[in-house]
Every structure is written in C-alpha cells, then in structure tokens.
Amino acid sequence: MKNVLVIGSTGQIGSELTMKLRDIIPDGNIVAGYIPGAEPKGILLESGPAEEANVKNAQQIAGIVEKYKIDTIYNLAALLSAVAESKPLLAWDIQMNGLINILEIAREKKCAVFTPSSIGSFGPNTPHDSTPQDTVQRPRTMYGVTKVATELLSDYYFIKYGVDTRSTRFPGLISNVTLPGGGTTDYAVEIYYAAVKGEDFACPIQAGTFMDMMYMPDALKAAIDIMNADPSRLIHRNGFNVASMSFDPEIIKASIQKYIPDFKMHYEFDPVRQAIADSWPNNMDDSCARAEWDWKPTYDLDTMTQDMIATLRKKFGK
Ligand code: AKB
Numbered sequence: 001m002k003n004v005l006v007i008g009s010t011g012q013i014g015s016e017l018t019m020k021l022r023d024i025i026p027d028g029n030i031v032a033g034y035i036p037g038a039e040p041k042g043i044l045l046e047s048g049p050a051e052e053a054n055v056k057n058a059q060q061i062a063g064i065v066e067k068y069k070i071d072t073i074y075n076l077a078a079l080l081s082a083v084a085e086s087k088p089l090l091a092w093d094i095q096m097n098g099l100i101n102i103l104e105i106a107r108e109k110k111c112a113v114f115t116p117s118s119i120g121s122f123g124p125n126t127p128h129d130s131t132p133q134d135t136v137q138r139p140r141t142m143y144g145v146t147k148v149a150t151e152l153l154s155d156y157y158f159i160k161y162g163v164d165t166r167s168t169r170f171p172g173l174i175s176n177v178t179l180p181g182g183g184t185t186d187y188a189v190e191i192y193y194a195a196v197k198g199e200d201f202a203c204p205i206q207a208g209t210f211m212d213m214m215y216m217p218d219a220l221k222a223a224i225d226i227m228n229a230d231p232s233r234l235i236h237r238n239g240f241n242v243a244s245m246s247f248d249p250e251i252i253k254a255s256i257q258k259y260i261p262d263f264k265m266h267y268e269f270d271p272v273r274q275a276i277a278d279s280w281p282n283n284m285d286d287s288c289a290r291a292e293w294d295w296k297p298t299y300d301l302d303t304m305t306q307d308m309i310a311t312l313r314k315k316f317g318k
Helices: 012-024 042-046 058-067 081-086 088-109 142-161 187-197 216-228 249-257 271-279 287-293 301-315
Strands: 004-007 030-034 050-052 072-075 112-114 129-131 168-170 172-174 201-203 211-215 245-247 265-267
Touching (some): 004 058, 012 030, 012 042, 012 216, 030 058, 050 058, 058 088, 072 088, 081 088, 081 142, 081 271, 088 112, 088 142, 112 216, 168 216, 172 216, 187 201, 187 301, 211 216, 211 301, 216 287, 245 249, 245 301, 249 265, 249 301
Parallel strands (some): 004 030, 072 112, 201 265
Antiparallel strands (some): 211 245
C-alpha cells in the first residue's frame, strides 16, 4: 500500500483514516476523495492531495487512479442504517452502483479494494450471541441488504478476476473527530458529547439492547492491518467479524458516570433505530480475524471512556 484513494474522506471513518495513512506512509500519495458539499478542510486539506471522487462517476475515479498511480482504494461512501431506511433507493445507488464502478476500475487498474461491511449485514434470524463468522445473513434493512451484497460482490471479483478485495464487518464506531450521521449506533457517540457538555442525554435505544461497538483507533488499525495482511493466511477475505466491546445504554451510562458522576440520561426511544438494533448481534465472534491476520483490539469500554472524555473536554474547553 503506497498510493491510496480514500473515497468519503470527510466522513466519520475517512477523516481519521486519511490522516493515519498520511502519517504511516509519508512518501505515498494519500488522496482525500470527496463530493461537493463535503469538501475537506483544515489539516485534511492541507496535508495532502484532495480530489472530487464521486463513486457514481467511474470516469472521475479512474482519472484519479491514473493520475496518482493508486494501488489501494478505501471505498467508504455509504448511507448508514437509519438514514438508508428513509432513502432506500439512494442507498442502493451509492452502495451498489458505486461499488460496481470501484470494482471494475480495480480490475482494470489492478488496485486492492476495502469496502467496509457491518454488523448491519446480519438479521433477526442470525444467532445473536457470539455471532459466528460464517452464519445466516438475512438482514431486513436496505443498509444490511447492500452490506451482504457488498461482501458477496467483493468475493466474486476476487474469485473471478483476482481483484484483491478485503474487508471487515464493523461494529458501531465511536470517535471524537467527525460525528457519524444516520446510524443506529450513533447514540454511543452522542452520549459522550452530551456528557462533556453537561447536557441530559435523550437515549433513542432501549435499556437492555446490546450491540458491538469499537473505538475509532481500533477500527483504523483493523482497516489498515487487513489490507497489509499476508494473503497466504487469508481463508476469508470480505466481511471479517471484528469486535472489541459490547454494551447496552445503561452500561455506557455507568461507564461515563465513573468520570462525570452528575451525568444524566433519559429514554426517548426511536422505533426505527430500535427495530434495527434488535435485529443485530449482541456480540460477534471474531476468532477468524484473530487467527488469519492477528486482529486484536487495544481499547475496552473503560479505556475508551477515559480517552473520549479527555479528548472532548479539550475540544470544547470544558
Ligand atoms: C450504523 O449504525 O448504521 C453503523 C453500522 C453499525 O454499520 N454505525
């Protein structure tokens, strides 16, 4: 991995992944791909090249791949689960028609491709505890449908054309740089912002609803390590379960209250997000990722809480 195009570089994962790649590959071209209205700013703009890169515009992406001799594409363009339920055709268009464009370009120009999958690729009849790597995937959301299809299509391009596709199934990602938008797990980010600002948090997910979650530094590590993994060890390729912690709203509230004792939370439950959360795993078994490319997370809930609170306090001068 030397010259990398990050599509969706101003999003929740992209904004931090682009900077991390620039840090660890200082002699490469790490191109921040964006769409109009979501242009990179500040350090993301100043620290390397940026290009308009709309997944639906194959010619535009091919031009960038050519110009910067791109060898790896991180395809992060997507509508998250809750918003995809309100715009299912747009979600299909971005996630599937966009993916086909990327895979075709990768086939022609010999690029490796990472397109994230998610806990959203599972459905209500998947085993919810210790969800295995290879199991039933019958999601009932458009987001989930596109994520299963992404895993399958990425496998297909590897088997049929030898395109080096690899990916992980991400849990809900918690970060302090860029807010997520329209996801079911967003509450686990917003709760920290509310706590640090001294606000009473309205939780949209009911007590007792467990979901896998991960701190962004671990997600970046997973996204980079899988692309650098020794291919001869990979039995799976696309959709590796990766896990680090699982909690419900009461557990994350208690974790925050250890450091901000007067933090308050009440429930204002969102039926759309709740139905999605109920259909997702409580916790995934990530033993294949551990065995095939040495995946191991660094953060647990307590170390993440300490870091989130310290970082957000600095950010908001609290
Ligand atoms: C969402 O909630 O939609 C995402 C995800 C788990 O894929 N954060």
